[in-house]
Amino acid sequence: MNWFGFGRKKSKSEAPAPEEAAPEQPAAPAEEAPAPAPVEDTPEPVAGPVQGDALTPVPDPAMAPPAPEVPATPAPVQQASASAKPEGFFKRLASGLSKSSAQLSGVFTRRKLDSEALDELEELLIAADLGAATAAKVIDRLAKDRFDKDVTDTEIRQALADVITETLEPFQAPLDISGPAPQVLLFVGVNGSGKTTTLGKLAVKMTREGASVITAAGDTFRAAAVEQLEVWSKRAGAQFLSRPHGADAAGLAYDAVQEGRRTGADAVLIDTAGRLQNKAELMEELRKILRVIAKIDEAAPHHVVLVLDGTVGSNAISQAEAFMEAAKVTGIVMTKLDGTAKGGALVQVAEKFGLPIHFIGVGEGEDDLQPFIARDFARALAGLDA
Numbered sequence: 001m002n003w004f005g006f007g008r009k010k011s012k013s014e015a016p017a018p019e020e021a022a023p024e025q026p027a028a029p030a031e032e033a034p035a036p037a038p039v040e041d042t043p044e045p046v047a048g049p050v051q052g053d054a055l056t057p058v059p060d061p062a063m064a065p066p067a068p069e070v071p072a073t074p075a076p077v078q079q080a081s082a083s084a085k086p087e088g089f090f091k092r093l094a095s096g097l098s099k100s101s102a103q104l105s106g107v108f109t110r111r112k113l114d115s116e117a118l119d120e121l122e123e124l125l126i127a128a129d130l131g132a133a134t135a136a137k138v139i140d141r142l143a144k145d146r147f148d149k150d151v152t153d154t155e156i157r158q159a160l161a162d163v164i165t166e167t168l169e170p171f172q173a174p175l176d177i178s179g180p181a182p183q184v185l186l187f188v189g190v191n192g193s194g195k196t197t198t199l200g201k202l203a204v205k206m207t208r209e210g211a212s213v214i215t216a217a218g219d220t221f222r223a224a225a226v227e228q229l230e231v232w233s234k235r236a237g238a239q240f241l242s243r244p245h246g247a248d249a250a251g252l253a254y255d256a257v258q259e260g261r262r263t264g265a266d267a268v269l270i271d272t273a274g275r276l277q278n279k280a281e282l283m284e285e286l287r288k289i290l291r292v293i294a295k296i297d298e299a300a301p302h303h304v305v306l307v308l309d310g311t312v313g314s315n316a317i318s319q320a321e322a323f324m325e326a327a328k329v330t331g332i333v334m335t336k337l338d339g340t341a342k343g344g345a346l347v348q349v350a351e352k353f354g355l356p357i358h359f360i361g362v363g364e365g366e367d368d369l370q371p372f373i374a375r376d377f378a379r380a381l382a383g384l385d386a
């Protein structure tokens with residue numbers, strides 16, 4: 001099994017008739033930086049050819065995210081099996097989640113599981129951002145089997161891991177981009193959550209599997225963001241598209257999808273600027289991107305990937321709510337689970353919104369994106385060995 005379903009039979013979309021997908025002429029003048037793009041359904045006029053390609057020199061190598069060197073030839077297709085996990089992957093995940101799991105340490109070693117102990121445990125689980133529903137499930141399970149008996153730390157952790165595994169398993173879902181090409185993926189999330197890095201890591205994986213990929217630097221107001229994506233695109237061997245500073249992100253997204261159709265690309269990965277979920281105007285800009293892309297292909301974007309920072313705790317819930325509403329999120333990647341994450345919020349987000357979880361980020365390098373495996377995540381969160 002490969003990661004994305006490349007190699008399976010798929011039909012390329014027909015190139016559109018020129019008038020069919022042509023954007024209407026814009027009615028409004030270009031906005032000034034750094035104001036958000038005005039909300040209108042037409043992208044700005046193309047100011048010239050879309051800039052850049054995978055061979056464009058990188059202006060400032062200091063902007064490059066740290067990662068291993070690019071191999072001259074693509075590496076073999078990466079498998080999504082447990083055996084493909086790099087050494088130490090679980091350790092990194094487990095130590096990243098230790099902030100949550102450490103809270104359980106020692107509290108229950110050979111202690112009687114009476115109502116007071118259950119209340120204490122429930123509070124701990126809620127403090128670890130697991131949410132009241134999951135905490136209650138763990139408590140019920142333990143109370144059923146162990147009430148008024150001595151209980152060990154390991155038994156508690158085991159019950160916790162079991163409940164989290166059962167809760168998250170239905171949401172463990174590969175990113176399926178085997179549909180008609182080009183598959184259009186939009187990456188959204190708050191500032192610094194890991195959108196560009198995740199997009200870059202995915203581009204690398206896709207091109208390794210033989211896919212032709214276009215990346216689009218939708219964060220047009222920040223030169224560093226454009227350069228960062230350019231570095232990743234170069235590393236992946238993906239075609240890189242950008243626009244002049246401050247250009248309309250929706251216009252670039254439109255051009256990127258058109259370019260994908262023209263070249264017969266397998267995937268078009270569109271980066272967006274980070275935005276706080278409570279900034280209405282910026283969220284509206286995302287809606288515009290979606291509308292403009294849908295003018296070319298009403299099924300696009302096929303995936304709207306919400307990138308959540310694993311260290312933010314329960315704020316992830318309001319992020320998910322706002323981005324689902326504005327950008328019709330279709331799946332989640334949670335990043336930074338190698339750091340000092342509070343990954344418990346993922347349980348709440350998945351349960352509350354029923355969103356598939358595709359990947360987790362466990363570092364900054366190109367191989368530090370792993371398919372989400374509920375059991376691994378649950379055991380790491382509970383502080384148990386793989």
Ligand SMILES: Nc1nc2c(ncn2[C@@H]2O[C@H](COP(=O)(O)OP(=O)(O)OP(=O)(O)O)[C@@H](O)[C@H]2O)c(=O)[nH]1
Pocket residue numbers: 065066189190191192193194195196197198219225272273274275307335336337338339360361362363364368
């Ligand atoms: N440790 C760790 N760092 C990560 C991970 N994913 C991303 N980062 C780092 O987090 C920082 C922010 O990542 P970006 O990809 O730039 O985040 P972004 O969402 O694109 O940020 P904006 O475009 O500013 O909104 C960078 O330093 C990344 O290298 C991860 O899984 N683990």
Ligand SMILES: [Mg+2]
Pocket residue numbers: 195196197219225271272273274
């Ligand atoms: Mg970015």
